[in-house]
Amino acid sequence: MPVLVWSERDGALGNSIRTGRRYFFSPEEYRADAEALDQALDALLDMAWHALTVITKHENGKARFNSFEQVWVLGRAVHISEILRHEALQGEERTLLWQALTPKAWYGVRHDATQETRWRVLIPARATKWQAKPKDASAYRFLEVGYWLREQQLHDAGEVFGWKYSNAYDLFHCSSLRSYELRQAVLYWLRRQQPALRETYRKAGFRVYQQALSKRFPARGPGSALLPQHYPEDELRAIVCEVLDSARDAYFR
């Protein structure tokens, strides 16, 4: 997967090619493919930026960026742009795309090297690990979470995770609880709760519910074969309501 990765050294921007494919002398052999992808990423980032400006709330005329919204917007933009179907990205891991996308947005540089500093707001302020460890897949976890969140509409996803990126991040780490079907079932349960309890859920309760669900759907070991996505919708809803009701009654009543 050839990608073009922008970097900054001593104030000057430069780029290099990274690829998972086998090459003869250097990844530069794939530069043409990588540059085509870089151009496509311009459009993706423009789309994401426009979406973010519509979503972001303002206080006293100043935008208040929310990490949850930022990562959702990026994930959704990757999905809608179908960038993963790009020829340069066939048959390889997504992490190289994140390695290209993140510095490109952060340094705000288009394929023709013109500056687009407004893209920087797409990267959550706390996502800084990629700067120290640019090749570490875990440094781009925020994009992986965003891409995962894309499956739900923003408002639905926001409700499920209490508009908190940290909640989404935590749930993403429970591999057995990642399915879209489960998130929809949780949303179904949540919308049947009293407003006060929904507030508790958002603030402190999320982890309690997450623990209850991960006990019911363990990620490994006995009982881990059948995960939420394997159940019919009605059955899953019934299971999720039972699990979350009992967690609620045990901890919050």
Next chain:
Amino acid sequence: MKAGQFTNTATDMVQVVTNIIDGYKMGPLRALAQEPVQNALDARRNGKQQVEVEYRLLRRATNSGAACLLLTVTDKGTTGLRGDLVTAEQLKARGSKLKPDENWAAFEAQGYTKENEDALGSRGQGKAAFLYHSNVPGETRRMLMLYDTLLENDEYRFGMRFAQPADQVLSPPLFGEKATAAIQLETYQLYDGLSVPLGLKPLREVGTRIIVPFLNEDEARSMRPASELSRWLQRCWWRAIQTGRLRVRVIDENGDAEEIVVPSWWRDLPRKRGKPSSKGSWLELSDDGRACIWGDVTFGTGHQIRRLVLLHSDALHEDEIVPDHPEYAGIQILRGSQWIETRGARQDFGDYIPIDKRPGFRGYVEFDKHTDSTLRGAENSQHDGFDARGKKGEIVRDLRDQLDSCTSEFSATMGWEAATSITTQQVSPREKSTHARFMETFLNPNGRKPKPSYNTGEDEGTRLLWDCRLALQYPDPNSARVDWGQSLSNVFVEVGVEPSEELIGSAHLIVEWVDDSGKAKEIFRRDDAVSKEWGKDRAQKQFELGDWQILRGKASREQQIECSEPGECRLRAVVVYRDQRVKSAARKVYVQAEPPPPPEKNPVTLSISAVNISEEDKTRIDHGEELQLQINARNRTTQPGSFQLTATFEDNVLARDEPIELEGTPAGDSPRRQAVLTEQLQLLDPHQSASMAFDGIQPMRMPTSSGRFTISADLYDENRDHVAHARCQVYFQRDPGNSQNNLPFEIEQLNQKVMWLMNKDLDLLTYSADYPLYTEMKEIQRQRRALQGRLAFIAEISANGLLEWALRPKESGNDSNYDQLYDESRSHDIWDAFNRGLENLSKTAESPIQFAQTWRETVAIMLEIFAQEND
């Protein structure tokens, strides 16, 4: 004044105390620093924010004028030793259960449990921590402690425990004025010849005081201010002191006092306002050090670190009391503000922290309440370590992984990576090749390939795939036992080979009897049993051999087997092709002997095999290639059973509560692998078109273009109880690990203490280049033998790693790896011995020693096989 009645118990208390204190790996002073304070904090009085504990040394003189040192440990802000007195008989009648507020009874009893409390803390650690330091004069070791308490209702009590060595408590204790009078006595007479100089003031505040008389001078020295006891107190309790829950003072006989304070590096750490970030927030320290604080970090299955702080400063020096057991240099794990253990900068994080940075590295981690309570389940009874084994230890293993990850991040930001990488050496190509050859010798990935050594003479590039099946009936269908005079009936052999047209000449069938000593005797032979069949892909022949009688004496006719010695024997069918034994099948027969019973643990197991059938030598599966998936079960019980199978491959449900029937295995016979589900799937990239379609093969679109995906299966019995679980990884459009080959695990050098280590995911075997045995072995310049110099070391650890790789998943009933290692068809005697070793290891060993012996024997056999096949 003379003591009241002592009540004897049938316990050698001196031995009990010694045993308990010997369990503290950091010594008796840590126990003394830990237990009294912990008990005081547990007994904090409602409405009191802070508990105070005072360790005070007092010098007294006995009647004979000899010096007597006393240690008193007094707590305030606690409830005191309240609650009813409970005699041993009453305790027994109550099933050794005490109510939560029966502190007095708890302090006097041994071997009880408290309601609403787990078993920790009820094994007498608190009492032992005091008693251990008392050395009552006399010829034998005796221990004594006295205690007085003032309760909220102004009740005063005075009690005593004497280990001489029988365990004695003062019964009944003294109350009210009698108690206060006793405590003030210059000399408290226990009995003729033994008195304790007290002369203490009664307690004025609610709380408890423990008096330990007859301290050794040497021990007393380490209990004075700024001595070892103070250092342990700081290590154990600094966090509780910092949060204001605790105050601890140490005072000597001259009145010089020391207040235990928070260590300077934590004291000076600027308090960050607000919640620390789960990504870590960095701080610059005044002494040029740096710290990083993480908050609310989730790890494992929803556990939470409330705060993790890592710090490094060159201004800090090593400050450890006990060698090899880290205290400050590392990350202290605190449970409920109490230090339990430290993950050491050298021992555990040596890969991330350069040698010169280790003395100045400090850290601590604390948790939310739920996690604290789960961690407590994995804590040892000495509260100085965690057990990372088993289900309870899962949280500890997850925590260690999390700490590793944060330390690695800290190291990277500190710029230490380059420095530490110097200490990591590379595995030499020759060592890698030895490891790979070792794996290839023992693993048979597709379960039916002949080993490289079985050169069958066919044209290069063509492999003949043989199979051989041996069926028979025992006299008792539930047991492999056959007594003299009884017969094995309906002996049946089936031999197959493909591709048939590649066969040159024919193959012979031999049936042999292998006695208890391993000696084989041919009892039947059919030459030219299998030959080429034109126009057919597969040649297959069946042989009905009828009944065979086992005799102790001489055989007088055909179909009789002489077997004069009782024991574990085998009937074996062997296919011989071009003078090579290419395949075999065997059944065990216990002649005049009782076979071992089926194992109690995991009598039913599952295994999953997932093979790329488009390109058979490749583990990786690319877009459009086919996967053959087979789930097998083994029933080791003698009875057939009905089960329900659930199996999934990522989002696809392969089976849900599918009823299956498993045949039983006669006791002593090797359990048969029974296929319960077989699927052929064509795996497709979600972002590529599915243009390739094969008849009868189900296409499956993978969730992503590349990754490691899981096939998972659960088996339930008729009562819906879970009986077995198996999982298997499928590498779609990516190579397993970093390698381009098909090895189940890679080998790497790492700075570690142990000789070898298999990681959690069973895909990496590490060894230490500093391991003495390795360093003492020669590096080979020209290899003449398979086992030579350091390569022998590599072979040995590969053997160990392979056994762990095969056996660890069996703990949850997963035979997937084991099935790749265990192959009955290898008929050479040495392979037989290897198979027996595997079988014995897979049974529940009666003792760890027996298990270790079998393990060593199996490793030795593996090395012999490796040498034979590769020299």
